[in-house]
Amino acid sequence: MNRVSVVVPVYRCLPYVEGCLRSVLAQTRPVDEIVLVDDRGGDESMAVAENFLRGRHAEFRTVTHERNLGLGRARNSGLEVATGELIWFLDSDDEADPRFVERLTGALDAAAADFACTRTQRVDDAGRVLQIDEASYASSVVSGIEFAHLLVTGRAKAYACTKLFRRELLGDRPWDEDQGYEDMAPSMRMSLASTRVALVDEPLYRYLYREGSISTSLNRRTFDLFTVGRDVRAAVTGAGLGDRWAAEMLGFRYREVLRSVAHVAMRADHAATSRPQLYDEAIARVRDEVSVRDVIPLMRTGHRREAVFAAILGVSPGLYSTILRYR
Numbered sequence: 001m002n003r004v005s006v007v008v009p010v011y012r013c014l015p016y017v018e019g020c021l022r023s024v025l026a027q028t029r030p031v032d033e034i035v036l037v038d039d040r041g042g043d044e045s046m047a048v049a050e051n052f053l054r055g056r057h058a059e060f061r062t063v064t065h066e067r068n069l070g071l072g073r074a075r076n077s078g079l080e081v082a083t084g085e086l087i088w089f090l091d092s093d094d095e096a097d098p099r100f101v102e103r104l105t106g107a108l109d110a111a112a113a114d115f116a117c118t119r120t121q122r123v124d125d126a127g128r129v130l131q132i133d134e135a136s137y138a139s140s141v142v143s144g145i146e147f148a149h150l151l152v153t154g155r156a157k158a159y160a161c162t163k164l165f166r167r168e169l170l171g172d173r174p175w176d177e178d179q180g181y182e183d184m185a186p187s188m189r190m191s192l193a194s195t196r197v198a199l200v201d202e203p204l205y206r207y208l209y210r211e212g213s214i215s216t217s218l219n220r221r222t223f224d225l226f227t228v229g230r231d232v233r234a235a236v237t238g239a240g241l242g243d244r245w246a247a248e249m250l251g252f253r254y255r256e257v258l259r260s261v262a263h264v265a266m267r268a269d270h271a272a273t274s275r276p277q278l279y280d281e282a283i284a285r286v287r288d289e290v291s292v293r294d295v296i297p298l299m300r301t302g303h304r305r306e307a308v309f310a311a312i313l314g315v316s317p318g319l320y321s322t323i324l325r326y327r
Helices: 017-025 045-055 071-081 100-111 144-153 184-193 220-238 246-271 279-289 292-300 304-315 317-325
Strands: 004-010 033-038 061-064 086-089 115-123 129-132 141-143 163-166 196-208
Touching: 004 017, 004 045, 004 071, 017 045, 033 045, 033 071, 061 071, 071 086, 086 100, 100 115, 100 163, 100 196, 141 144, 144 184, 144 196, 144 220, 144 246, 184 220, 220 246, 220 279, 246 279, 246 292, 246 304, 246 317, 279 304, 292 304, 304 317
Parallel strands: 004 033, 004 086, 033 061, 115 196
Antiparallel strands: 086 163, 115 129, 115 163, 141 196
């Protein structure tokens, strides 16, 4: 039986880390190795994590950064010392269903797949389910190119933590470093490099949606989405799929990059008493890439929300912001 290592980067997660690790210890198919990565958050999160595991006589390994290096580097640091043939990357403010490892290892082995992926429950601080992020999977096994197409079209998510990977697929340092949104481009590259991907339709991962995370606050990392968009396009083009997926990539750019940056900026503006410092820069950069000429192609290929976004934002960001406020 293949050994499973779980890599848990620990960074300013004090209210959540015990629940995260409790979900690891509750797995019906126990993990074989726990690797904690101390990414130097400056609080007691790491001490709480280690004491929690020691109190339950759970063995674990620790990697300690000299300073805060970010989530991508933390995952890569944990991977360097992990010894399992199967690797799970778990964010320290999230939790997994007790059947996560059992179901994903079973699906992975049954399909002889390169990685397995489950769906995501998005939850709030009280544990209430807000939504399921992905639509139901139509198949239990797809090719790597088919999964990459699901990522491009938004029918699958690039979240690292919803996946169980075979070690050989990952290489040495798979996750993007020194930038935010470090899941998206690497997940695309790994999908395109895979022969088969196993899909588990049950939503077995619980993703905590909270204010102040990188996806909900306007900061310099928000602009990393532009880099991510270029990196995903480069991966798709490098696989010879740029022309075939041209319509899907246009929708992807509007959905995952332009609309996402605009929404983060506008939500931050709605929540603030005065205009956020980076707001004007964010909207200007988005407007530089939005074109009313894209409206008809977007509509024609079923990207209606993206078409509406392009039509309104190109003319009046203020009007779009007002609409967003009351959605």
